[in-house]
Amino acid sequence: MTIDPVSGRPPSIRDVARLAGVSHQTVSRVLNNHPSIRDTTRQRVLDVMAELQYRPNRAARALASSRSRTIGILSAMSTDYGPASIMASVEAAARANGYWVSIANIDPNVEGSISDALDQLRAQAVEAIVVVAPQKRVFEALANLPFEVPYVTLQAVGDDGHALFFDQYAGARLATRHLLELGHRAIYHLTGPQNWIEADARMQGFLDEMNAWDAPTTAPILGDWTADFGYFAGQELLRVRDFTAVFASNDQMALGLLHAFRDGGVDVPGEVSVVGFDDIPEAAHFWPPLTTVRQDFAELGRRAVSFVLGELDTEAHTIDPRLLVRASTAAPAR
Template identity: 65%
Template sequence: MADESRAGRAPSIRDVARIAGVSHQTVSRVLNDHPSIRVETRARVQQVMDDLQYRPNRAARVLVTSRSQTIGVLASAASMYGPASSIQALEQAARAEGYFVNTVNLDGTDRDSIERGLNHLLDQAVEGLVVIAPQVRVFETFHDMNISLPFVTLQSTVASQNALSVDQITGARLATRHLIDLGHRNIYHLAGPQDWIEAEARMHGFLSEMSDRDVAATAPILGDWTAEFGYYAGRELLRVRDFTAIFSSNDQMALGLIHAIREAGLDVPRDVSIVGFDDIPESAHFWPPLTTVRQDFAELGRRAIALLLGTLDDQIAGQPGLVPDLIVRGSTAPPIF
């Protein structure tokens, strides 16, 4: 019937060309801002494109150029505060550079899940990869796959060209030092899951600082990041009350700890001092407001894109990495003797 485009297919470059009375190549040139086009011609073609509501077919373009202008993000634990913040910032940074971002949430840490996610991204012909692999397992599995694409890993605290992270050891040391400086000598550490790279780094930082200051440390407790776990761990710890401070590996567990402590009729920070990690937005309004270690997740995301796109200035590149800050609030105080 209509002579425009048949079979429900969207108008193509050739439809535009025919109506505008030019060759398909000229239309392509308009599309790509080629300099050698008469203003008048460009305008006419543009007009037809608007009339037809023409939109270039990305698949066709990707097919011939093998370039997608897309960066893939492989994220595990994407709903946690840190990763979520990084992703958001990263997406914005990428967009500013003219790139698209495709995010895949892994549904597990097993090799299969990772492969599935990776395949999805490779199918999209992504040109680079940002891997948020906070778990050892994901990190290693990913590396084993030896990808030929340029990629950057986030939150993995590994001395490497393309691994970006906030210095967890320093952060943990800061937290621990703060407690020691306040006079605490019996300090527990509620760590994250064993298979999380950053959890291990924080634990390491804690133990190093304790040892450097000649304070005896008990074995850290391995948690699962949830407030729930912090609560039960707190209850357990309170059965033998042989500590005056706890350094929790994240804010949620710290919240659970405080809950347990207070439920036992004790006070934070009078009876027990608590330090968290991450500085989630809620921490400032816990009761008491939580002393914690702040990491700049957004900056991490931005740097990932900069590194990936190679637009990293020497200035930033020369920096030793992101350093976290200790935010002292109300959950820490000197111990009572």
């Protein structure tokens, strides 16, 4: 932005009005695309704004128009691939629709954190809220809190009219069915943290698909989403060797498994097959390239913004994942 050499301040709406030969109210109307402005006047104002490199003050415009053009994101401060990707895609979709994003982070383990974050967003006069917080306790707290603006909850299961989500349960059944169709029956499931809604849905999908095939099941291994835990779990599994396949609840844990099996001299997929979940960008470059369930997070972000802006069919709340078969799975060795 150009700085006035005399005053030492950025150009204001009054500077634009003076140079364009119009009132500051006319400049405001141009900024808000008011239909009463003549095309020649609009262009003259826009030309002056470009010459001055003028950027309107969002706070002032919000006060003048009674609209903030801001979408709030309620986030559980997760750096995991899924939540981080969703937040990035929501922000990109919001900007494409002429909106800004304000993020309020919460700690699900701290009393009052969620209501405080909502108050923070309300104070910024956000026009809608997107919830990217996959822990069960977050949704339990949200059920008792009022929302004065349109909102949508992502990474959820079930549908209360405000949920938009990938079908985690169906994705887990796809992954498990793939292994069963290859001929595997001794399959372990490495699940995510208990408090995560997705982890629970993927575990239930695994168990139900195994039961549908009358395949024996063992207790799922409780993980934490990290490659380090996948490596540890892989080392422990190699002590028993009573399995031919593992379905990991995310790609990072699958990466740890592949590392552990390689260190243990176990061929993947010759001796053990591995399936992940998410299709992180690196999954196609694991060795071997990972078979996984893909979630289109960019599409989820676009739909979330369309939902809160009232443009999405209210019945289109579920996005189906798809299985990507790569080189980490094969029929079990005879």
